[in-house]
Amino acid sequence: MVVPACIRRWAPGTGLTLFSFLALFLLWCLLAYSGTVKELFLPRPHKVLLSFGEMHREGILWQYTWDSTYRVMVGWAMAVVMAVPLGMLIATSRRGAALFQPLMEFARYLPVVALVPLTLLYFGIGDLQKFMVIFLGTFFQLVLMVADTTANVPRDLSRAAATLGANQAQIYRLVLIPGALPGIMDDLRITIGWAWTYLVVAELVAANSGLGYMILRAQRFLAIERIFAGLIIIGLLGLATDWLFKWLTRVSVPWSEKVGT
């Protein structure tokens, strides 16, 4: 049998990956079906599966998944659009660093959870408030990560460009931006994971749709299989996002040492 090259290349890693998920699943089955853990605490796998069907019939499965994804995307995109230029400014300008860096370092230590009441007060209970919670949770960190990433572009690359005749604007455009791109892709991948965390925080407090809201409501009704279903959906979305970013990195920065020869 002829195995396509892409499958052969993926095979060894993929096998182990599948094994890790399967092992976790089997452990779950073992603990749930043997009755070692009471059903109140650990739902039986087939019940979780059934609850997916139930939610689908209620029309909330796709609706809530989409609502949450939308909130994560918008809130996170707002943070990215502002954090990437600001981070690069901090890394490349002494004045920019003096002006913004301590401010960002101060703000990033404010626990987002503690800011949630303020966001409710300022932005109400609509989507804007969800965006803001996600924004506050990711923006300040992302600024500092991008600043660090940009500062790690070897100084000699900029110097070489200068001795080849590049001015400051050209060094920015032709050296710093492409040079920082692989690292920035990593920063984005990491912060979008956090965005999901803060989304659930936002939805637990005040929402009438979304996966966080569903998990909270399921808790009130002790519908533990729905809590698990919600967690599984969030986990799978996170996994898919990670793969998307890894693929994007391969496509956008094929020259990076990280991508492999």
Place this chain on the structure above:
Amino acid sequence: MIKLRLDKLGKVFGSGPNAVEALQDIAIDVREGEFAVVVGPSGCGKSTLLNIVAGLEEGTTGQALINGRRIQGPGADRGMVFQSYTLFPWLTVRKNVEFGLRIKGLPSAERKRIARRYLKLVGLEEFDHALPKSLSGGMKQRTAIARVLANSPDMLLMDEPFGALDAQTRLQLQDLLLDVWRKERATVLFITHDIDEAILLADTIHIMSRRPGRIIKSIPVAIPRPRDHRTTLFPEFTAIKKDIMEMLWAELR
């Protein structure tokens, strides 16, 4: 004609009690077409010297003149090859060589023609589409040399460009540089701590002291060209080496 003149050049880093004097009263003239080498122990400030000529740093006292004009900031007229690998990893070998030409705004066909020529000169014409990550250290430095030469600078500045390479590759690249220099007749200011390398390449060797860096002596190397690595076995080579080593030993004691 004098291409580069360093006149009583001094450099102090920091100020007050923490001030460190890196360079003191440096006086060097480099003629047009001359291969000048500065040799000295590590930490003597020779890289600082080169950075000042490149315009990446400023001297504290004295002056640095290129073609009689004060050096102000970096520019395409003084191309530099660094000890670290400085190819842009996102550009192919040819696009790297074209970098300076692109900044000058040359049309693409012209850029390509020039890049081809210099890649051939350094023996990498087969690799124009390769990415830097697939090149060996020696190939990276050859590309860096082609990239600087393609820009046709007034002066070539080299900061221990072969310092990170293994011994065999270094010998190969020294021969290559001699060959390229013979064909291109560039004015070169080359920094090294390797005495053999200095004698092999130089028209004039400027020997630097330990920090604060001063020029102890400037000696002409009269060994006829063309030279290559076999030159290192000539008796006149050994004689010069002995002189330099004695000077440097006296300095290190």
